[in-house]
Amino acid sequence: xxxxxxxxxxxxxxxxxxxxxxxxxxxxxxxxxxxxxxxxxxxxxxxxxxxxxxxxxxxxxxxxxxxxxxxxxxxxxxxxxxxxxxxxxxxxxxxxxxxxxxxxxxxxxxxxxxxxxxxxxxxxxxxxxxxxxxxxxxxxxxxxxxxxxxxxxxxxxxxxxxxxxxxxxxxxxxxxxxxxxxxxxxxxxxxxxxxxxxxxxxxxxxxxxxxxxxxxxxxxxxxxxxxxxxxxxxxxxxxxxxxxxxxxxxxxxxxxxxxxxxxxxxxxxxxxxxxxxxxxxxxxxxxxxxxxxxxxxxxxxxxxxxxxxxxxxxxxxxxxxxxxxxxxxxxxxxxxxxxxxxxxxxxxxxxxxxxxxxxxxxxxxxxxxxxxxxxxxxxxxxxxxxxxxxxxxxxxxxxxxxxxxxxxxxxxxxxxxxxxxxxxxxxxxxxxxxxxxxxxxxxxxxxxxxxxxxxxxxxxxxxxxxxxxxxxxxxxxxxxxxxxxxxxxxxxxxxxxxxxxxxxxxxxxxxxxxxxxxxxxxxxxxxxxxxxxxxxxxxxxxxxxxxxxxxxxxxxxxxxxxxxxxxxxxxxxxxxxxxxxxxxxxxxxxxxxxxxxxxxxxxxxxxxxxxxxxxxxxxxxxxxxxxxxxxxxxxxxxxxxxxxxxxxxxxxxxxxxxxxxxxxxxxxxxxxxxxxxxxxxxxxxxxxxxxxxxxxxxxxxxxxxxxxxxxxxxxxxxxxxxxxxxxxxxxxxxxxxxxxxxxxxxxxxxxxxxxxxxxxxxxxxxxxxxxxxxxxxxxxxxxxxxxxxxxxxxxxxxxxxxxxxxxxxxxxxxxxxxxxxxxxxxxxxxxxxxxxxxxxxxxxxxxxxxxxxxxxxxxxxxxxxxxxxxxxxxxxxxxxxxxxxxxxxxxxxxxxxxxxxxxxxxxxxxxxxxxxxxxxxxxxxxxxxxx
Numbered sequence: 043x044x045x046x047x048x049x050x051x052x053x054x055x056x057x058x059x060x061x062x063x064x065x066x067x068x069x070x071x072x073x074x075x076x077x078x079x080x081x082x083x084x085x086x087x088x089x090x091x092x093x094x095x096x097x098x099x100x101x102x103x104x105x106x107x108x109x110x111x112x113x114x115x116x117x118x119x120x121x122x123x124x125x126x127x128x129x130x131x132x133x134x135x136x137x138x139x140x141x142x143x144x145x146x147x148x149x150x151x152x153x154x155x156x157x158x159x160x161x162x163x164x165x166x167x168x169x170x171x172x173x174x175x176x177x178x179x180x181x182x183x184x185x186x187x188x189x190x191x192x193x194x195x196x197x198x199x200x201x202x203x204x205x206x207x208x209x210x211x212x213x214x215x216x217x218x219x220x221x222x223x224x225x226x227x228x229x230x231x232x233x234x235x236x237x238x239x240x241x242x243x244x245x246x247x248x249x250x251x252x253x254x255x256x257x258x259x260x261x262x263x264x265x266x267x268x269x270x271x272x273x274x275x276x277x278x279x280x281x282x283x284x285x286x287x288x289x290x291x292x293x294x295x296x297x298x299x300x301x302x303x304x305x306x307x308x309x310x311x312x313x314x315x316x317x318x319x320x321x322x323x324x325x326x327x328x329x330x331x332x333x334x335x336x337x338x339x340x341x342x343x344x345x346x347x348x349x350x351x352x353x354x355x356x357x358x359x360x361x362x363x364x365x366x367x368x369x370x371x372x373x374x375x376x377x378x379x380x381x382x383x384x385x386x387x388x389x390x391x392x393x394x395x396x397x398x399x400x401x402x403x404x405x406x407x408x409x410x411x412x413x414x415x416x417x418x419x420x421x422x423x424x425x426x427x428x429x430x431x432x433x434x435x436x437x438x439x440x441x442x443x444x445x446x447x448x449x450x451x452x453x454x455x456x457x458x459x460x461x462x463x464x465x466x467x468x469x470x471x472x473x474x475x476x477x478x479x480x481x482x483x484x485x486x487x488x489x490x491x492x493x494x495x496x497x498x499x500x501x502x503x504x505x506x507x508x509x510x511x512x513x514x515x516x517x518x519x520x521x522x523x524x525x526x527x528x529x530x531x532x533x534x535x536x537x538x539x540x541x542x543x544x545x546x547x548x549x550x551x552x553x554x555x556x557x558x559x560x561x562x563x564x565x566x567x568x569x570x571x572x573x574x575x576x577x578x579x580x581x582x583x584x585x586x587x588x589x590x591x592x593x594x595x596x597x598x599x600x601x602x603x604x605x606x607x608x609x610x611x612x613x614x615x616x617x618x619x620x621x622x623x624x625x626x627x628x629x630x631x632x633x634x635x636x637x638x639x640x641x642x643x644x645x646x647x648x649x650x651x652x653x654x655x656x657x658x659x660x661x662x663x664x665x666x667x668x669x670x671x672x673x674x675x676x677x678x679x680x681x682x683x684x685x686x687x688x689x690x691x692x693x694x695x696x697x698x699x700x701x702x703x704x705x706x707x708x709x710x711x712x713x714x715x716x717x718x719x720x721x722x723x724x725x726x727x728x729x730x731x732x733x734x735x736x737x738x739x740x741x742x743x744x745x746x747x748x749x750x751x752x753x754x755x756x757x758x759x760x761x762x763x764x765x766x767x768x769x770x771x772x773x774x775x776x777x778x779x780x781x782x783x784x785x786x787x788x789x790x791x792x793x794x795x796x797x798x799x800x801x802x803x804x805x806x807x808x809x810x811x812x813x814x815x816x817x818x819x820x821x822x823x824x825x826x827x828x829x830x831x832x833x834x835x836x837x838x839x840x841x842x843x844x845x846x847x848x849x850x851x852x853x854x855x856x857x858x859x860x861x862x863x864x865x866x867x868x869x870x871x872x873x874x875x876x877x878x879x880x881x882x883x884x885x886x887x888x889x890x891x892x893x894x895x896x897x898x899x900x901x902x903x904x905x906x907x908x909x910x911x912x913x914x915x916x917x918x919x920x921x922x923x924x925x926x927x928x929x930x931x932x933x934x935x936x937x938x939x940x941x942x943x944x945x946x947x948x949x950x951x952x953x954x955x956x957x958x959x960x961x962x963x964x965x966x967x968x969x970x971x972x973x
Contacts, residue, residue: 061677065467065522076490077522080477083489088524088568088614092458094449096441098128105448110526111566111613120440127437134189139427140405140413142199145191146207147424149182149200158182169208175201192403199401203415206396210417213392216309219296220422221370225377226289227297228308230277232381233345243270244301251302263298270294281345284353292425307388311418314374315389321359321375338379345380352376370419394418452561459520459527459570466676468663469684470656471515475646479519482642486616498611501591502618503633503641507733509756510646511664512620516572525570525614528562530555532575532621540582543600563599563608569615576621581634584619591617591640623737647754648734661723662687662716664755665762671715672762678702690716714767721774722761728803729753729782744826746819747795751785775806794818 069077071084078084090109096116097106103121104113135141152158153165160182168175179200183191191197211218234240243266250262271294275287300306325331334355341348353376360369378387395416401408483489485500504512513529520527534551542560547553562571576584590597595610619641621633633641663683666676675683679701689695690713697704704712730753739748761781769777782800786793798815801807807815 056677061465061467069522079480079483079519082477083480083484084491085480085483085487085523086490087522090524090568092454092526094445094452094454096445103128105445107454107565109524109568112561112564114564116444118444121437121444124433124437124440127433130434130437132190133431133434133438134191135405136427136430137406138423138430140199140403140407141189141191142196142203142401142403143413143415143420144189144424144427145179145183145186145196145200146203147420148186149179149204150207150211152182165204165208166212169205172201172205175204179204195402199403202398202400203413206398207415207417207420210393210396214394214417215390215392216296216299217311217390217392217394218417218421219292219299220418220425221311221314221372221374222285222422223289223292223296224308225373226274226278226283226285226293227300228374228377228381228385229283229345229349230274230293231297231308232377232385234273234277239269239273243298244306247298247301248304250298263302267291267294267298270297283346283349288425288429292421305386307386309388309390310378311371311374311394312389312391313368313371313394314378317356317359317365317368317371317375318378320365321355324359348380349376352379370416370422457526457528459517459525461518461521462514465514465518466663466666466680467518468656468660468680470653470660470663473656474653475515475644476519478642478644479515483519483523483616485642487614497593498595499591499593499640501587501637501641502616503638503643504618504620504646505623505643506620506645506647507622507737507752507754509752509754511755512646513572513574515646516570516618516620520570520572523570525568525616526562526565528558528565528569528571530559530571530573532573532578535579535583537578537580540580542586542598543605545600545603560599560601563597563606564601566608566610566615567613571615571617573617573619576619576633577623581632584637585634587617587619588634588636588640591637645734647730658723658727659684659687661726661755661758662719662762665719665759668759668763669715669719669765671711671767672719675712686712686716687720689713690720711767715765718765718767718769718774719762722765722778723758725778725804726753726758726761729757729800732799732803745823746799747792747822749796749799750789750792751782751796751800757781757785775804778804 066074069079070087071078075087075089076084077087088109092110093108095106095108096103097113098104099106099113099115103116103118105116106113130136132141134144149160150165153160153162160178168178176197179197180193183189183193183197183200216224231240246262246266250260250266253262254260271291274290274293274297277283278285278287278290300308322331325334338348338351341351353372356372356375356379359365360372378385395414398413398415399411401411401413405413407413479502480489482500482502485495486498486502488494488496488498504516506512517527517529534555536548536552538548539546539552539556542556544553544556544560547556559571562569573579573587587597589595590608590610595613595615597608597610599606599608663680666672666683675686682700682702685695685699686709689709697709729751732749733752736749741748761777764777782797786797789796795815795818798807798811798818801811802815
């Protein structure tokens with residue numbers, strides 16, 4: 043990783059930490075468990091990090107997303123094969139091994155292997171010093187935190203166990219090996235002692251032992267153990283002995299230890315001898331001992347049969363109460379019965395069992411704070427536990443693989459809210475946005491406290507152009523509340539998606555978004571479902587959320603190909619939608635009424651009542667990080683920003699009022715930069731206001747083209763990053779001009795009129811621009827008045843006749859406002875005739891095609907004009923102005939069929955000739971002879 047990347051990440055982390063600390067001091071309560079959004083509502087904070095884990099649930103394993111209600115069963119054969127380890131959380135404890143025993147065994151093992159600054163001599167010394175032993179065990183356990191040792195409990199108990207176990211180990215010698223292990227070694231040596239390669243093992247064992255003792259190298263002993271273990275495995279298989287092959291390595295260790303002595307003799311415990319004496323006594327009392335020995339001898343070389351016979355007799359013996367405590371020594375006693383008569387035994391009388399008292403931990407083997415430990419059975423249990431540990435580790439490794447696979451498939455990192463490091467919680471957010479968001483979330487999720495609502499419902503909808511911080515603000519709120527931020531991308535869904543079923547999605551991208559949406563519904567709790575850019579979606583798709591946002595809080599979804607009904611009542615689940623007033627085609631976006639009725643709608647670009655100063659100030663606050671001169675202010679007390687803004691406006695501010703020490707040069711640079719930023723802000727704010735006003739205006743009532751240039755925070759940031767205190771006014775104007783020229787290029791249509799309107803807003807419009815702008819507005823009004831598409835001839839003519847009616851009415855008003863003022867009293871009949879024409883032609887224009895409509899229009903106009911205009915022409919001989927007006931009307935009507943683009947019919951030709959004749963008569967009547 044490059045140094046500049048590291049530096050950038052450190053800076054981002056530092057800035058984020060500063061803002062987080064500011065939020066903790068200003069918004070959070072109760073140690074961070076409660077957050078205040080506005081003056082009225084407080085909410086509980088989910089502090090559990092979103093992660094994926096696997097838990098036993100029911101009769102199987104399930105994937106669980108922490109902090110949510112998501113549980114998904116797993117079907118995996120490899121995991122099923124490791125079912126005994128599903129409930130195991132620690133490898134250091136099992137039903138057979140107490141955690142402190144495992145710690146003691148690990149420490150004893152390290153001492154034997156001279157690891158971790160331990161050896162057997164030091165361990166013996168530590169056992170004699172309880173306090174030193176306690177410290178040594180704590181130090182030994184500290185890095186093994188994954189084994190789950192509890193300080194003060196398991197280290198204490200491990201010390202008590204070692205104090206009993208180490209001295210017993212010393213006195214036990216080779217009897218410390220488990221009875222089964224010793225039994226296998228005895229059976230082998232009894233049968234193969236004089237055969238190759240076993241005959242050479244004693245010499246090799248003594249030599250390897252001397253090398254280890256004198257030179258510290260155990261390679262020779264280890265090599266011999268491996269060879270002996272392999273031979274023992276073959277021995278078990280050859281004689282079909284009922285012993286586990288896994289005993290072979292431990293039996294090899296014991297056998298090599300016995301063979302390393304100058305005269306190899308095999309130890310026999312007092313417990314095995316007690317069993318043999320007990321069996322002999324029982325059989326002799328029944329006069330069956332000799333018969334038993336004869337039966338063993340009769341089996342000859344059938345080693346497995348002889349072993350089984352002896353084992354069965356001894357097994358029956360330990361079933362009696364007097365011998366039950368000796369059950370572990372049945373294999374050793376059986377091996378002694380089966381071994382040849384001259385086998386080299388060494389009788390030992392050492393105690394191999396001890397009662398350890400004063401234990402603090404809890405385990406099935408502990409009774410009344412006491413635990414019975416045998417030096418030989420401890421080794422046996424530890425050997426069995428090693429198999430258990432291998433199983434646990436195999437399960438944990440496989441579990442991690444499945445978790446990683448599922449985590450990657452779900453892409454959990456995308457659902458964690460990560461506010462921008464440049465985000466500034468400014469005065470507008472504090473005083474305006476957080477209160478309204480808090481009011482809405484209190485209805486959707488319920489606030490903390492006794493006044494929490496039980497009738498949860500609603501929807502938060504934010505409508506504003508891009509760049510006003512809708513997503514950033516809601517991601518910040520989700521992060522502070524500890525909610526999963528499930529963002530659904532509207533453009534990825536498109537207008538073709540009308541169902542929540544991923545299987546019906548038209549492409550992979552929309553299918554992925556629908557899967558995310560249904561995953562959010564599956565999670566249920568601690569989720570913010572954020573549907574972005576809803577203007578790019580179909581209204582029918584949005585209607586699916588109606589029932590989720592009303593009192594029922596239900597929605598029909600599809601998960602893993604199956605339909606499900608999700609009930610969100612009582613759950614910490616909220617729905618937020620965001621959109622632009624315009625669609626991608628530039629048309630005004632319409633939200634389904636039933637959904638809009640359930641929503642609290644806010645426009646981040648609009649100014650809430652009484653918040654104009656905070657709104658305009660937010661432009662500056664949000665652009666601080668974009669300007670290198672102002673960026674340091676973003677991580678300091680925002681009060682300094684407000685004081686600098688006051689200075690930039692010409693107000694007096696004392697230098698002592700600042701929370702940070704600023705030099706005179708730094709102050710001058712900041713103030714100079716802010717003056718330029720304020721100039722930019724004023725223009726951006728006016729653009730924003732015009733955009734909002736234009737978006738709110740119905741198309742039918744527009745007097746000029748819609749305004750689509752934006753004055754968003756994004757625009758402000760792009761301008762502010764280039765602001766410098768040394769720029770003059772001309773450079774500032776050029777900066778604004780260049781910025782919005784680039785913005786206008788991205789409009790789908792209307793770049794010229796939008797730039798002209800911008801010049802009017804800025805007050806920099808030239809005479810030529812003003813003339814052009816006036817012309818565009820006139821053409822806009824005329825085109826709007828024409829109505830209909832270019833091919834809709836009937837619609838356009840109807841619109842023109844309607845204008846003609848209004849024009850005649852206006853003429854009546856100019857002539858005195860009453861019909862009596864008209865000498866011919868013909869204006870009223872004219873208006874009525876024209877209205878009749880329009881009414882007759884309207885259905886035809888709607889029902890017919892373009893060509894047919896043109897013919898109908900021609901016939902209607904031909905007859906209608908005769909009826910409507912003849913009285914007017916007769917009565918207005920002395921009014922030249924009226925004649926000129928009617929000439930223009932007729933000319934306009936003549937042009938209408940031609941603009942329709944349809945082929946002229948005979949009726950249209952006749953109409954044209956009639957109109958020409960009518961125009962000629964009008965001209966004659968308006969000549970010198972008329973007055």
